[in-house]
Amino acid sequence: MREIVLINITGEDRPGLTAAITGVLAKCGVNILDIGQAVIHETLSFGILVEIPAPGNASALFKDLLFAAHQLNQQVRFTPVSEVEYLQWVGGQGRPRYIVTLMARQVTAGQLERVSSSIARHGLEIERIDRLSGRPPLDAPPARSKACIEFSVRGEPADPEALREELLLTAQELNVDIGFQRDSLYRRNRRLAVFDMDSTLIEAEVIDELAKAAGIGDKVAAITERAMRGELDFRASFKERLALLKGLPETVLADIGASLRLTEGAEVLFAELKRLGYKTAILSGGFTYFARQIQQKLGIDYVFANELQIVDGLVTGVAVEPIVDGQRKADLLRQLAQQEGLSLEQTIAVGDGANDLPMLGLAGLGVAFRAKPLVRRSARQAITNLGLDGILYLIGHRDRDSQ
Structure with missing residues (x-):
């Protein structure tokens, strides 16, 4: 009987943290099913989905992780994942993916709210959000500054043309540019x-x-x-x-x-x-x-x-x-x-x-x-x-x- 657990670690980013956490996991022989890490303004968000082959090892693993996280001044949270939930997640990897690109002189919360609402309204799920633009200086001249946020979304809109029209209208109303394209092999390989x-x-x-x-x-x-x-x-x-x-x-x-x-x-x-x-x-x-x-x-x-x-x-x-x-x-x-x-x-x-x-x-x-x-x-x-x-x-x- 195996056990699947999502481990979330948050706190101030520091060198060696990933090695320390995975070192604890390695001692218990767990398998890594998924992993992701992001750092925003020196604050870490680290997630690992693991399979523990022998459930009896889970208590010792959690104890060791809590101790390691304490030493590293990190917060750790454990979330059990059922096999049914895991299989549903696996089944979703074949669903189409799209890229929504928000480009503006300066990105605001209002712009993000409008775009993310459109994505949700058309039945798409946001899987990842990345900043493609550089770190913006506070005193940059607005006329020459630039900012870009990229959404990786999953699913198939019921009416792609209606979504495109909605994003175009939003772009015009907010004076931003919004790209919507299928995430394909060719996107990063045009020549x-x-x-x-x-x-x-x-x-x-x-x-x-x-x-x-x-x-x-x-x-x-x-x-x-x-x-x-x-x-x-x-x-x-x-x-x-x-x-x-x-x-x-x-x-x-x-x-x-x-x-x-x-x-x-x-x-x-x-x-x-x-x-x-x-x-x-x-x-x-x-x-x-x-x-x-x-x-x-x-x-x-x-x-x-x-x-x-x-x-x-x-x-x-x-x-x-x-x-x-x-x-x-x-x-x-x-x-x-x-x-x-x-x-x-x-x-x-x-x-x-x-x-x-x-x-x-x-x-x-x-x-x-x-x-x-x-x-x-x-x-x-x-x-x-x-x-x-x-x-x-x-x-x-x-x-x-x-x-």
Whole structure:
């Protein structure tokens, strides 16, 4: 007759504590069925589920553990677990698991309450909660601070789409970002990341900047906005906007290129992706001239964008085929994945406009970044409040992994 017991130990963390406790357990020949440990602000929470082969040894084991815990200034609690309860717990390990990622400039109790309530309301059980962001300094500027809490949850929501809609609404109401994705083998093993450029890698729409230089900024910007919202066909609107730039001097390009600013978090993200062995690409409906500059700054492997035709020092206003539109981006993503010997599940795609939706839907992880409302609703993941480096949290990366 065996005995199963859950042992919980709490107190101030100290070196050698785990070795001391497991040393006591080893003397009684117990089997470890489960074990977990967490330390929050130097306070330890240590749990061990053990099987005691000979129940007669339990009293001596508990006595020795109580003595060891006293010497280590720890509190210890014993909870018997029946075989039926244990078998139910074992049976639950085959249930689906999901990851809910809460990202904000600063995490509050109210945010955690809303997210955890949604998880419970849809029949999921929180199995683990981890902080992926670094330890926050109290005086960090709110505009540049970042925080991330990851929930590992178990179960299958009755209506996954309803849960996703609820989390999206919560994110909008609380000005946070909330990711919801299945916890799969691919989550931490993706190896290709592709990005839109304008309003994603850089804080501008280059074609709008060119139009400003040509004195038609408002007219072109209005067309761009409608195209990015999905109200206009991208190919047609691109040709229309490009035609309006006919006669623009080539000398303007250098000034605009020099003024382009990288989006918050871009340098951190690409440095880490490179360290992790990712291949990266720009798939842009913008122009190769500017994409090459961003490629050099960030160390990007591939660039696919539109050619800005120039004759006799002037922009011709003629679109050069093939135009990189939404379908072309999806085709290029598929092509690059095949070229790198990867499945599409191993890819990440990031963009902000309606013309990015095909590649966002095709990639294993599609992220709408500071996107138009239509794109945020349609993409599986969205980041609006943090910088591009928030994408690292969606693949389970911790800030300390970069240090």
